[in-house]
Amino acid sequence: MDRIAGRFSRVEPRLRTARLVLGLLSDLPRKNCWTIAEWAGEASPHGMQHLLCRAVWDADAVRDDVREYVVEHLHDEAAAVLVVDETGDVKKGTDTVGVQRQYTGTAGRIENSQVAVYLVYAGERGHAAVDRELYIPRSWTSDPDRCRAAGLGEDTVFATKPELARTMIERFLDAGHHVGWATGDEVYGGNPKLRTALEEHGIGYVLAVACSAELPTSAGKFRADAPAKKVPKRAWQKLSAGRGAKGQRFYDWAVIDLTETAPGRHQLLIRRNRTTGELAYYRCHSTTPASLATLVKVAGSRWRVEETFQTEKGLAGLDEHQVRRYPSWARWVTLAMLAHAFLAVVRADEHTHRPTPDDLIPLSCNEICRLFITLVVRPVRDAAHRLAWSDWRRRHQARSRTSHYRRQAASQT
Known part of the structure; x- marks a missing residue:
């Protein structure tokens, strides 16, 4: 304070x-x-x-x-x-x-x-x-x-x-x-103005995008889910997106280079659920080359x-x-x-x-909050304080009820 x-x-x-x-x-x-x-x-x-x-x-x-x-x-x-x-x-x-x-x-x-x-x-x-x-x-x-x-x-x-x-x-x-x-x-990854602002400030990003997002590649523009179908099996790597409540969150990951005119390195990061096979997509930018492990760590953040x-x-x-x-x-x-x-x-x-x-x-x-409450901030109030607040609440409720009834009666006349 x-x-x-x-x-x-x-x-x-x-x-x-x-x-x-x-x-x-x-x-x-x-x-x-x-x-x-x-x-x-x-x-x-x-x-x-x-x-x-x-x-x-x-x-x-x-x-x-x-x-x-x-x-x-x-x-x-x-x-x-x-x-x-x-x-x-x-x-x-x-x-x-x-x-x-x-x-x-x-x-x-x-x-x-x-x-x-x-x-x-x-x-x-x-x-x-x-x-x-x-x-x-x-x-x-x-x-x-x-x-x-x-x-x-x-x-x-x-x-x-x-x-x-x-x-x-x-x-x-x-x-x-x-x-x-x-x-x-995806709300933020799908916004080109936000991505441009981050690039201008020299900030790398790993922003989720929809599977329908159009991305530039060396072979032309494609939906994000199109190149994912062509990723070879050897390109997938099992990496953790960070520790969760039940341990490390492991997924399969792959990355594809994009062809952007803006400076820096632009890539598409793909995440695959190891159980369901569900895919998620991230549009990435880095001012200097970043490893797949780095991109995964940012995505996990x-x-x-x-x-x-x-x-x-x-x-x-x-x-x-x-x-x-x-x-x-x-x-x-x-x-x-x-x-x-x-x-x-x-x-x-x-x-x-x-x-x-x-x-x-x-x-x-x-x-920490439990210890802080127990050792520092839990006040002890006497019965008089509790009863006074009970009276205050009931008095306020009575005034509110009276006001409500008056408005209701006035609306019916």
Whole structure:
């Protein structure tokens, strides 16, 4: 918290932010302004709501502090990869910023949801999100009044997910940092402008593409799945895409050179499932020749973003916010990123400075969070505090019920 303390001009929001971050790391079954305020010993949720809605502090400046904190502690000059991906939160209604019916991988189908794109810094020591951008659909950007009501700026324009990814990558580079590689799924691999931007910045990439993507070869343009059928058996190599929950993730891999006019080496990387035979395709670029093992390692880094989302949502309440306006969303997810970054850094430092005995598995973020809750952040509240919150909830519910009945009666007259 010392790193972001200077972002708050008054002591009250600074202290309340510390309590909110601790609440995000707590073992509460549901994390929002109400539950965290009660857990933290406050008399009502108004203070937490004020912190997210109206208090004076810059969420983007804190986001930059989170990025610097992650890069400083997880710095990996040789193997760091920037991973871009989006995640969605299913929402009800139409007033929450950015919500519309759209596909979200969280639900695996089209749902009324809010989608955000994240940038994850992944190295050998660990991985954590360093940036975020909310995806604002055209149905919102074409309605200035709706945007204004949700706290979006007057200059808000529609941006695709790859455009948001490019903005975050360039912001990372503008801050003076450098990585050799970037990776992402088909949403990003199929976007030529993002690929060109990475090439211009001298960043290699291994980006997934659809089987129908057209690629230039020495024999002309072909779909990605066409040359895969002609790869000789001897060209396939069994390599691991990295360690998973059940051990090394082994696949068969092959690579084919492409003929691009742009500088650098362009290749098609093909992954084959050793059990089902299912194929996946990656468009690759490197400023200097890269081995197949290197390309496979970068491709495998994409799973780090899934691990990041799982931990941020499971331990730090990333998706549990109950806010509607953009400023509140930006503040909540930034503080959730900070909470997760803390766990990732502690894990990295423990692995570096305290080697794990042979009869134990290395400390995970889940176990660190459990120890942190037990030893540091679990407060003990007396019965009077619990009863006072019960009265507050019931009083609020009574007011809400009365207001609802009045609106219902007025609509029927």
